[in-house]
Every structure is written in structure tokens, then in C-alpha cells.
Amino acid sequence: MAPVATPFFFYLLSGTMLIGGILVITRKNAVHSALALIVTLLAQAAIYLMLYAPFVAGVQIILYAGGIMVLFLFVIMLVSIERTMKERQFNKQWLVGIAAAGALGGLFMAVYTKGKGIFPEHALPTAEAQNTQAVGSLLYGQYMFAFEIASLLLLVAIIGAVVMAKKRI
């Protein structure tokens, strides 16, 4: 099968992601921000597909479609669009922002110049045809304990939500 991981698609998708991400923070209308966010997340799912990880891509679409849905409802029900249109959008924290951006840029530069030992010598073999099966057997075999702890965390969150929402238990 011909490879799909061409540089053209990488630049297209990451460009879409960057534009989407910028739109998320610059739009004044919160609904438009939510829409830009889902464009970003879908482009990210496509990048996972490009990296031969279809299972992660599928889960990304399912989870974030639902997640953004709920975010959308919060925006519609809780945020008054007329008021946010008049509000000042950015706070005056540009000094901290520049410092954080500089630190992140420095990290990227360090990895780019001196990070040869971090990455494997060759590209890993792609197991696209058995991707889901490989993820499944790793999750329920080697990482069983971590998986169960994560599900316990979610259970605590569910119980917490019920306790918060219900007046009388």
C-alpha cells in the first residue's frame, strides 16, 4: 500500500491545527471558539491516522465530538453572547506569556539540536492492520493496573457528580 504520510499532508493538517488554535483564543463569540476547537481536534485525529494509529484517531473523534457537544451546550446555556462581545478579551499578562513561550521555544531548540539520543535510530515498524488488537492486548495485559486505576478515577468523578447534583441522597 502506498504511504499516506507525505510531508504535504503533515503541513496541511498542522497548518489547519495552528489556524484553528489561534481562532479558538481570538474569536469573541464563544460558539465560534468551540467550532474552531473541533476543527483543531479533527485535524489532530487526521494526524494520528497519518502516523498509522487508526485506533487513537477513532477514539479522538468519538470522545471529542461528544466533549465539544457538551461544551457547546455550556456555552449556549451559561454564556451571554451579548455581554462577552463587549468584554475585554486579553488580560495584561504578556510578560509571563513571553517568558513561557521563550521557555517552550528553548526546550524545542534543545531537543532539535541535541536530542539525537532520545529518539530511536530507525522508524518503528507500523502495525496498522493489527493496531486495535495491539492497543487492546497492551492495555489489558501489561498496563492492566494503570488502566484500572484510571477507571477508578472516573468512577470517583461520576459519584462526585451525582453527589453534587442531587439535593437529597
Added chain:
Amino acid sequence: MHAFIQYIQSYLDSNQTPGAAGNVFWAFIYILLVFVGLSVAVIAMNWLERKILAHMQVRLGPMRVGPHGLLQPIADALKLLIKEDIMPAEADGFVFWVAPFIVVLAAFTVFVVVPFGPTHAITDMNIGILFMLGVSSLSVLGIVMAGWASNSHYPLIGALRSSAQMVSYEVAMGLAVVSAILMTSLNEQGTGTLSMIGIVQAQQTQGMWFIFKFFPLGLIAFFIFAVAMIAETNRAPFDLPEAESELTAGFHTEYSGFRWSLFFLAEYSAMIAVSSIAVTLWLGGWLRPFPNFLTGPTWDLVFSLFPGFTFLFLAGMCFYSTARMPKHPLFRIQTMGLAGFGAALALIGLVLFHPQVRLRIEDIYWFCAKVAAFMYLYIWYRGTFPRYRFDQLMKVGWKILLPMGLGVLILTATVGLWPLIKQTIWHP
């Protein structure tokens, strides 16, 4: 030129889907075929729904445009295309404009992985069923966008109802799907599959449709899915998002003309999509009925003659109606048209008897026949069930279907692992 013909030929000799073979030409042909077939199915469904509903209510339904109203959907489509396209002045322009396209894209994209036969799918993905569920869940986004961008009360309430309903029923639906996928892992390797073709092949090797597997567990899971999929597609009796007695037309109240017809198209193709998920997971996809009881070349021949006889039957119906047409000069063109339609159907039926065509078309026929049965059920529900109230709808979703789904999932896992459990308990 010669190389191009060889490129086309090479796929015909291979035994794969065009996506797996990486053949762009045939993938394009398949996409075109699926798109055209889907559009024809939506048009036919439009006519059938009005006609069947009318007969259920002892009416005649559309009778004026063409014989027995056969040309009514085409007339409707033309009317919608010519109609003025109105956008409310206070609407959010871009979101209002883009919402119907998102709904249509989500409804059509899922057909990339629908398996009409072992080689008759556009492509086969490792995450097939996950892809279908994920992309079809994007359509609710378009619905909420449409409802919000209209900047009007009825659409907004319809959209909120739709999203609440979809989020609730997706949970039960997912549990039912997982219990069917668990059944695919009952083989020597012990690993299941999410690929749509793989799921049907698992039913083939286990010699059983999953609806009958671990009776009644498969049946209950199928029932949960069959209820949840009606709620997912916003159809009666769960059509609260567009409950016309309360919300005029729900989320698409403010849409008109071409954009409204996009919503219509998306609704019907989403119905076909979820029906084909149900057919793939529980009803053996493209497998013919009784593949393991009625075996042998004789039965193979009998079942492979079904497509031809179906078309001949439809042609016979047309000829019968032609004979019953009023003998008045004004009806001459209609009578001739109906006879011509019957002749075309009979010709297709005769072509389908040819052995080469018969063998290639058989799996597609059985898949489409099963999906068509689901489409009839959709109309039947609409004709017979009263609409739920919203709190009843939520109660059905969360208090009945969800616990049932959890129970079926746990029981399926237990029964599937039973040989292993027995071994460890009695022979430590």
C-alpha cells in the same frame, strides 16, 4: 493507454476491496456507485414512506404526479431547488450556512466502510465500526449549530433536545455494540476485530448470526441497538427534536429550499447508515439466510436466483397496475410510462439471472434486502407508535436501556469465557 487498462484489469483479478488494493480508479467508481445508489434509495424511501404511511391510515397517498405518484419525489426535489433560500436577518451567517453541509458530510462519509460484500466496500478499516459511530456522532454537531445559528426559539429548543437525546442513547448503543464485538473474539487467537468485513467474516466462521449467539443475549443486545438507533436518527417515536405539534419543525424550522433538502437527505442516509451497522453486527451482513443449514449447490443456486425474481416480481406488479389503469385518453402517457418502467425492471431481472452477474451481485442483494427490511420497520414505527414525552424518553434511555446494556455486556463476557472459567474451577 495499455498500462491504464492493465491497471483497471489488475483489480478485477485481485480479491480485495479497492481501498485495500490501493486502486484509485476502482475506489472512485465504488464511491460514485455508493453515492448514486444512496441518492436513489433516499428518493425511493421518500415515495415509499408517504405511500406506506398513507395505506396504513387507509388513504391513497400521492396519486397525481405520475402513475401511483411515482414521480412525486422528483417533483418535490425540483420544487425545493427552485424555492427561495431564506436566511433570517438575525442569524449567525457562517454557522447557519455551514451546518447543513456538516450534517450531510457526516451522513455520507460513514458509507466508506459499509461492507456490501466481502470485496464490495470502498475500503476496509481496522477501526471500521469505531469510525462509523464516531463520524455519525458528528452530525449532532451540525444539528446543534443549525438550531443555535437560526437565533430563534423553536430551533434552539429542538437542537437542545436533539443533543440531550443523542448523548443519552449513545451510551446504551455503545454498550450493545461492544457486546457484539466481544462475540467476534471467540476464536483460537482470542482477538476480536472492529473491521466491518472482519465482523461479518467472524459470523461466517462461527456459523451463526450474532443475533442468535448465546440466545437470548445477542437478541437483547440487538433490541437495545434497534431502539437506540431510532433515537439517534431522530425518528418517530423519538422524534422530539422535530415534534411538529410543539416545535413546528424543530431545528430546521428556519431552513428552506436547497438547505432544507440537505437536512432531509442527511436524515435518510443516516437512517440507512445505522441500519447497515445493525445488519453488519447482528444480521450477518452480506451472508444469505441459513448459510449453514441449507447448504449444497442446489440451495446455493436457489438463493442466488432471488435477486432476479425480486425484480421480476416488481415488474409483474407494474404490469398488473398498467392493466388496471383507467382507459381514458388523458391517462395514455402515464400508462405507457408505467409499462416502460415495468419493462425496464423485467430487463434488469433477466440480466441478474446470468451466472456471472448472479455470483457478483448476490452478496450486495442480501445486504440491501436486510437494510430495506429495517427501512420498512422505520416507517412502520412511525405509523403505529405515539410520540414519547421527553421525561419518558430519558427514562427509557437511562433507566431501562443502559442497565440492560451493562447486564448483557457482563453476561456475554462471562458466557464467552465460560470454558476457561470451568477449566480453572474444576481442574485447577
